Amino acid sequence: xQSGLKILKFLAITIAVMFMALILLSxxxxxxxxxxxxxxxxxSLKSEIKVASISFSVVRNFPYASVVFNDINCKGSNAETFxxxxxxxxxx
Numbered sequence: 001x002q003s004g005l006k007i008l009k010f011l012a013i014t015i016a017v018m019f020m021a022l023i024l025l026s027x028x029x030x031x032x033x034x035x036x037x038x039x040x041x042x043x044s045l046k047s048e049i050k051v052a053s054i055s056f057s058v059v060r061n062f063p064y065a066s067v068v069f070n071d072i073n074c075k076g077s078n079a080e081t082f083x084x085x086x087x088x089x090x091x092x
Contacts, residue, residue: 026058
């Protein structure tokens, strides 16, 4: 019985430490992840995306990481039809 409690205690502490490390790493690399996300979007789209703020969380949709964009603006870049025109504006 004592060994079962020790194993359970060890597992609970291990899971808690891993969860805290995950949260700490998400805060350390948050700015890099935000920058990389916007750069990747702009690289894969023909239009330029501008984002006012981005929030990154590993807890909100655990076990998946989530990136939430706030105040997104997109202007057209097609020289013939949509250049300079606002294609969309989204709050969240």
